[in-house]
Amino acid sequence: MRHTPVTPNGDRLRWVELPGADPARVYVHGLGATAPAYFAAVAAHPVLSGRRSLLADLLGFGLSDRPTDFPYTMEAHADALAAALRAAGVAGAEVIGHSMGGTVAVHLAARHPDLVSALVLVDANLDPVSPSRRSGSSGIATFTEEEFLNGGRREVRESVSPFWWATMRLAGPEALHRSAVHLARGSVRELLLDLPLPRTFLHPAADGEPAGAARLRSAGVQVTAVPDCGHNIMIDNPEGFVRAVAGALAH
Template sequence: MAEIEYDDLTRGFAVRELQLAKTRAYIRWIDLPGDDPGAPVRVYLHGLGCTASSDFAHVVARPGLRGARSLLVDLLGYGLSDRPRDFGYRMEEQAEVVAELLDREGIRGVDLVGHSMGGAVAIQLAAARPDLVARLVVAEPNLYPGGGAFSTPVAEQSEAEFVREGHARMLAEQAPDYAARVRLADPVALHRSAVALVEGTAPSGGELLTRLDRPRAFLVGERSRPDAEADGMEAAGVPVFEVPDAGHNMLIENPNGFAEALSRALAGAQPAA
């Protein structure tokens, strides 16, 4: 396993990689050591077209989160990780990859955090490998078939069309902050991920999340309300925390608010009435 060391003068960190047994591709992640050796390791999974560093690096250093060792994982097809063409990029497959990473690193009982597509992957991982996950927090994950504002237009195109024209068109149409992240995503991976999100899983992510027998929470942006999925989770007994002054892109729109809501969710606090 290769490791590239950096030092930001206040705390060391590493960009790490692991060659996967099945695909032989490399998955890569940022490893932030934290300053509390007794805290559970936290694993962060990004959304569709994004990277772990763009979504979470500016969040994990905030008060309430910086103590734990944090793994900011670039899922296969995104960011620094490899882009294998023989990989399906479905949520269950990405969850298997993250599970292999944790198994090979000897890590158990993590705090697992996922946003959007990353939340869908996180739910699959927690359901399939409960030994790896102690607590789960998902931020507006894809819970049911149908896709979302970003995945649906991508999935409506054929893979060949999206690779040939759609990816470039998507870059031109998106806001600069999202376009900068999408530019780092492999078009094939992006399309196959979007198709998988539209098709959903069986059982659905919503069913799996409500059945989990460990602490879990759902984060929703204030501007995303009314939100049927958040309301459904609340009715099912899943704690729902609202991120103020933010919509789906809550990590960029209000990182302080996201960090505060995540800290409260991980601590087992009760949502505001």
């Protein structure tokens, strides 16, 4: 495990690194997740191995520090990740981002273009969502921060799967709530359309094509369906995931 300070207060972002050739690949997890748990098996798969791979935990999640004074906007996440990548000597990386991690990855590419050479978005959040009392970012975003800290987190714990809670429980409560709120409110669709680099959007085949798929394609974004999976594509169908990622990056 490696780490580096990424805020003026010295808060540290941590990542697990697999050795290999450059350019590096950077794997970014979703809300309430941690990159090693979600990506270790696929990053080490023979189809994707051999490349330097950083399985990065965003500030507030997983192995990283959980400051209570960090804003946890998607832009702040991207800037903190950028600081870590620069400290690690990474440039021109292929960035694979799942769910919220895909949103962060789009901001990373837009704000720090020297760090990113290609994007693979794994069922990522591109548009705002209306808060509703269900699990996920939209459910968490229905609480005020005070409500979430004083009982809402327990309510969410009871509504999510044991698999998700196993990593969600590691997140700082403020990090989880603020990230969910900013994720639910934000949009990166136009940013993604304008990025001048190879971009791929992976989605579960069972869900049908993502909203605005035709416009994504017209802007040069490859839209790829992966069979036999739900939202956690790399967990549900790792073989399908590695083939889709390899195909995307081969382009």
